[in-house]
Amino acid sequence: VKRLKKHFAINNGLFKDKSYVKAVDNVSFSVMKGETFGIVGESGCGKSTTGRTILRLNELTSGEVLFDGQDISTLSYEDMRKARRKLQMVFQDPYASLNPKKTIRQILTEPLRVHGLFTKKEREEKAAEIIEIVGLHVSHLDRYPHEFSGGQRQRIGIARAVILQPDLIIADEPVSALDVSIQSQVINLLLRLQMDFNLTYIFISHDLGVVKHITDRVAVMYLGRIVELAKTEDLYDQPMHPYTQALLSAEPIRHPDQKRDRIILKGDVPSPVSPPSGCTFHTRCVSCMEICKTEIPLLEIMEDGRSVACHLYNKM
Numbered sequence: 068v069k070r071l072k073k074h075f076a077i078n079n080g081l082f083k084d085k086s087y088v089k090a091v092d093n094v095s096f097s098v099m100k101g102e103t104f105g106i107v108g109e110s111g112c113g114k115s116t117t118g119r120t121i122l123r124l125n126e127l128t129s130g131e132v133l134f135d136g137q138d139i140s141t142l143s144y145e146d147m148r149k150a151r152r153k154l155q156m157v158f159q160d161p162y163a164s165l166n167p168k169k170t171i172r173q174i175l176t177e178p179l180r181v182h183g184l185f186t187k188k189e190r191e192e193k194a195a196e197i198i199e200i201v202g203l204h205v206s207h208l209d210r211y212p213h214e215f216s217g218g219q220r221q222r223i224g225i226a227r228a229v230i231l232q233p234d235l236i237i238a239d240e241p242v243s244a245l246d247v248s249i250q251s252q253v254i255n256l257l258l259r260l261q262m263d264f265n266l267t268y269i270f271i272s273h274d275l276g277v278v279k280h281i282t283d284r285v286a287v288m289y290l291g292r293i294v295e296l297a298k299t300e301d302l303y304d305q306p307m308h309p310y311t312q313a314l315l316s317a318e319p320i321r322h323p324d325q326k327r328d329r330i331i332l333k334g335d336v337p338s339p340v341s342p343p344s345g346c347t348f349h350t351r352c353v354s355c356m357e358i359c360k361t362e363i364p365l366l367e368i369m370e371d372g373r374s375v376a377c378h379l380y381n382k383m
């Protein structure tokens with residue numbers, strides 16, 4: 068993903084001039100085959116929009132998305148539709164993402180049919196196979212979404228994505244709508260499927276605990292930009308960006324011998340319509356310096372390979 072931007076125009080009330088929300092602003096990262104890449108941040112930071120824009124469920128404003136060397140950001144609608152066979156999404160809300168009027172059989176065979184794969188009989192066999200793989204039963208194929216629990220519906224949503232044997236799945240808060248007791252079951256299912264089907268995940272979440280558990284690397288977003296990108300272990304052991312430090316300090320400590328001072332963030336996340344100048348985090352940062360108010364810090368690579376966008380670490 069190179070310099071991805073998604074700016075939304077919004078109408079500014081009485082004055083007919085347009086304002087823009089820079090929901091995603093110059094976001095760059097690469098995801099390696101087979102890894103789980105996390106995107107974390109508070110709600111409204113642009114993480115879902117990043118995921119949706121990569122798959123062009125939103126049209127992008129500018130930037131490139133290279134998938135296996137091909138720039139999918141310029142594909143025609145028809146070619147993008149074909150490319151989606153390899154790039155699937157699992158949504159946050161299993162209630163809203165399944166058509167209530169269709170049986171599970173129809174829901175699962177539809178992606179195969181749309182992509183012109185297999186005969187009808189083969190598609191039904193695939194559906195019967197995948198429904199068991201995700202932990203449900205063949206007899207469930209003739210039922211409707213409302214007959215299932217939230218966790219079961221998310222299993223069906225996952226089955227619908229996996230049935231196409233994609234390379235990449237973007238999972239946007241896939242367990243956030245579920246009871247905590249169900250979350251780990253669904254996470255374990257995702258991990259098992261990753262092994263069995265060689266999947267690569269982009270895992271979007273505000274839940275730092277879940278992200279720590281399943282990702283290999285993490286990007287932290289704030290107001291549409293990546294502020295830190297690191298190996299999961301490094302990020303959690305030693306967060307460098309003041310925002311990452313504040314986010315992690317608010318997490319419950321799981322080991323009693325680990326101590327972390329809680330950093331209280333000042334104020335709320337500023338409006339993305341008129342974000343602060345310079346470093347957009349400067350209004351809440353405990354380490355804010357003069358330069359932070361005017362100059363946007365670039366995402367720079369540190370010695371341990373992580374990237375951080377903060378003037379505290381400027382090499383100059």
Ligand code: SF4
Nearest residue numbers: 346349352359377378
């Ligand atoms: Fe804080 Fe300045 Fe770093 Fe921004 S650039 S996070 S304001 S120290």
Ligand code: MG
Nearest residue numbers: 111114115240
């Ligand atoms: Mg979201």
